[in-house]
Amino acid sequence: MRGEALAQEVLRLKRERNAVILAHSYQLPEVEEVADFVGDSLGLAREAQRTRAEVIVFCGVHFMAETAAILNPEKTVLLPDLEAGCSLADSIRPEDVLAWKAKHPDGIVVAYVNTKAEVKALADVCVTSANAVEVVSQLPQDRPIYFVPDMFLGAHVARVTGRRLDLFPGECHVHAGIREEHLKALLEAHPGAEFLIHPECGCGSGCLYLKPDAKMLSTEGMVRYAKGAEAREFVVATEVGILHRLKKEAPEKAFFPVKPDAVCEYMKRITLEKVYLSLKEMRHVVRVPEEVARKARRALEAMVAVG
Template identity: 40%
Template sequence: MNKNEIRKKILELKEQRDAIIVAHNYQIDEVQEISDVIGDSLTLSKYCAESTKKVIVFCGVHFMAESAKILSPEKTVLLPEIDAGCPMADMVTVEELRKAKKKHPEAVVVCYINSSAEVKAESDICCTSSNAIQVVKSIKEKDILFVPDQHLASYVAKMVPEKNIIPWPGYCITHHRLTLEDVRKVRELHKDAELLIHPESPKEVVDKADFVGSTKQIIEYASKSKSKKFVIGTEMGIMYKLKKDNPDKTFYLLSQGLICPNMKKNTLMSVYNALNEMKYEINIDENIRVKAKEALDRMHNIQL
């Protein structure tokens, strides 16, 4: 089958299965094109929970599909590529987190959504890059054990100095590659461009940004800004929506290394296979799911 035939089959199967297709902003263009909604982790988790469809095809990585299943246990959640994982999420385990909690008994555990269901279940509240500052500000305790992203933790510590942020030593392997040299080079090449950076990036890079935000916030900022040129410091998949929403503006990547290999695993064919064969279904132990949902619910409940 060619791409047009695959797209047609996907749309037919979607109706037959009573399914929705959701895609993270980092997915390849052709997957974003056939999705019902494109967004960041927070947007997609809310959309899946509110949908009345029976089947969710989650074009993202494993922890995202897990989050959809945590919030919608009655629905069938499919991850087209079962080995699409997240190295950052793998940098914290339940056993390690329990040891850290014993070391910091007074600390509230704030868990970035980029984590496993088991780690969420061991945490007090979840956050995303969109709402991490808001979540931390909502906590009355001073000590915050922030897992697993050290760079997002650093950014939150800067923005909420009244809290004592205890960072976990994890990081996103894609954003972690960004350097001050990348910033220096791009500033020389595009002096009139605004620099928009994801907070998963190293502190020294984040400190040089004109704007810091999640994928959704970067997209919204670029659309509202009067500037016509932007340098984007996050995974290259975001360029699809930025260019689609702003055809009159120019976008450059801060580094050619901004590619997440796991996010790029989903293809049109894997989406077709997921719907055709109803694979790969995400299932979570009910005790873990209930505890993880409590942490996610606490996050959703503080949204303004």
């Protein structure tokens, strides 16, 4: 089965299972097309909490499915491919957080949602790219803060909030590879374009000197901004899967990726065929041990409440 027939079968199975399909904005276009909701990490976590469906098919990466499972212990969360991981989430271990806590007993740990459940369980609060600035700006002034694991997002949050943050030196291999040198020629070729940049990008501070009015946004923030802005052209620094949504939701505008080969191979492991098999065979169920989930849930509930 392929194409339209496969998509129809996915939709039929979805109804039969009382399932909802949630997809991240970096998913393949054919996967996004069968989804009930496409969004960023914050939107997906909220949608997972809101749904009345019994089954959530999560088209994204493992930490996102884990987040949905932690927030919804009574629901069945399926990830169509268990190999859909995240290099950023893999960069930090619970021991790294415990070592910092041992030195800073009064410290606050802020974990980016791109972490494993065991790391979230040690955090005081989780954040996404959409609400990290707001969450950190609300933290007490007199206690040390450890921001893990993305150092580029952490540096952005420190700059905007003026707070001093201890940064874990983690990065996403896709976004860290988007550098200043990729940007210069594109900005020169499109002088009237607005520049949208994901805060995980390695060109974070460099780009601000090239384009001081750059908009640092989550993937959902980029779609929202592009739809509402007067500009007709946008230079976009993030994983290129976002272009499908941008072109679909703002068809009259033009989008130019800073690095056309910025592709997350983990996100692309989820194919329509695997979504079909996931619903047909109810695989792969993502479970988080209750002891870990209970602790991580506090930090995640604090996250979904902000922004």
